[in-house]
Amino acid sequence: MFNTATPRRWRRSLATVAALGAATALLVGCSSGTGASGGTTTITLSMQQTDVKTGDPTTWAIVQAFEKKYPKIKVTVTGQPVAQHDQAIDVGAQSHTLPSIFWLNSADVASKLNKSGALLNLAPIIKKENVSSAFSAAALAPFKSGSTQFGLPYQALVTGLYYNKKLLSDNGLTPPVTFADLLHIATVLHAKGITPIANGANQSAYAVWSFLTDLDRFGFDNQIKGILAGTSSYDNPDFLKFYEDLAQLQKAGAFSTDVANLTYNQAVSAYSNGKAAFLDSGVWAAGSLQTSSVGADTAFWAGPQFADGVGNQKIAMNVVGAPLAASGSLKAGSPEYDAVSKFIGFYYGADGQQIFADNGQPPVTTFSPKIASSATVFQSVLDAVKGVDVPLTQPDQYLSPASQNAMYDSIFGVMEGQLSPKAAVDSVQKAITANKG
């Protein structure tokens, strides 16, 4: 039982609370990461790294240089791990609150978002910023639908195996060329208690880049259209051979016994500390490996040639990977639209692409960068892929996220000794059938 003031005061109090609540809701509703105030325009850039500054130093450096060149534009950089980032983009697309510019997982995801009207057509922007001629047709094709350019290549996807030359020579081994060489190295190093290939599946179930390239050495590019159309199967003799070779590596002790528990960063750490001879990674790691204790001894290998492979074995994964896209909510002529336009012009222009090279990344345009003589790891990546044939794209880029995960699981499953080669190909085919791609 409470005795309070008059009903009028009661109602007044309730009205005050309601008004405050409404005002708060209004403020929350109106607040946004983007906008223009006091002559400064703010745009948002959302990436798939928790800490963009350290995880993606190239993008970070481009943002810093861009803000220096355009002091009236502020770029708010946010980052989350891949799964959370994907989730945030889905929510943003559904609620029309996408960041100004953002990373997308694959051409497949970008295409679906484009169909839902969530993405901005970037064709007028790259034309206005005079960077459209800087792209090769192959670099733009995966993110194009008719005359709509719904994405632009984020970074060149160059993947393979880094290796420690000194560690190999100290153990009487030479850098491998064929799969048989790699198998021999794995056997010798495992017997000596050294981890041959550093990999980590925990929270990085996609970290199987060099093995995805190996799939291309078993005719993936020729088979995938039929597999997606349902006229052929992932469970075919050629792919089965790849998984059998992978199982041979596993039996030879090529992978750490706790690969399921290790994260990708722990795998990088194992390699950087000289505890592993090879690291399954990509060009993005060149900069950090250069400054590690094994930087001077590190070289890059595009991957093995298989005696039982299919088609050209001298290939390297040097393709367009995931795209950058912009929010479809941006209105042409608005300050945010102009700021995004300028950012894209800077990112793909000479200044941005030179920053790529300065941070150990190959340009995604046809720009020829100057490379510091001290960047030996990065140079070895460029040397390994120079003049070498490349697949159309990385195999997982053809698939839906669910089938991508099945593909990663199939490779890690064999690597961890948990799946037989037959079960591995079967699991991917089942996922492709269930998800229609």
Place this chain on the structure above:
Amino acid sequence: MVWLSARWKLLIMVVPTLAFFTIFVVYPVFYSLYYSLTDFIGFGTAQFVGLANYSTLFTDPLFWTSLRNTAIILVMSVLVLIPLSFLLAILMRRQFRGARILRALVFAPGIIAPILVGLIWVFILDPKFGLVNALLSAAGVASPPIWIGGSALGPISIAIVFIWSTLGFAMTIFYAGLQLLPPDVMEASALDGASRFQQTRYVTIPMMRETFAITTVLVITNVFKIFELVYQLTGGGPIHKSETLVSYMYFITFTSQQYGPGMAFAVIITILGAIVSVGYLFLLRGRRGVNA
């Protein structure tokens, strides 16, 4: 003077809580239920697909793996955690030197964020560099078990870590229950010549039936919510063999971006959690009826 005991005024006072509950609990449940019947991919228009998502889940062997793992953790937790925390509470009730420090130590894991608990236990259970296997190897065990990352012991390891992290919380509830027991009943049983064991068996446990029920339901619901431990400890691996219901639902929904099946999964978890918890309470009530 205004009397607030009138029914309509009480209803007004309940409205904020009811609104909050509706927006953040009832609405999401029905929202999930609706999308579980569609092919929603996270954006765009959703098409009605009936029970197809449920059918997909029931034919996914990993769904059954995650259900089995959750059941293992649930059974281990109820069989080990409840008696252990009760015994610890009885022990802590006794006055001895260092009892307070011991109580704080037992409760300490309960205040560590589950993600950190997982991280700590990686360094204890990792088969290659973990403390447990280092000790076992030093003791001469040739092939120490693969606690995490193998195909068999993952859910058991998760259960052990869950028990460790929840023990202090459960013990505290029992400890509070023990403090509320009327001392005259205990004195009377002691005068009647009951031993300590007999007092516990025939006086304390029957009088704490409600506390046991509450603690068990809390443990059950917490088991159905295990996510961070799996995420940090095993990542659900190898190849999803240590997934629990919630961690695999997260994988399906957000990593594989299959929102329809993911929402169906969420609905199933909600129903299973409710069945187990409410079923346990009904069972308990039935027994009470029999004993009365």
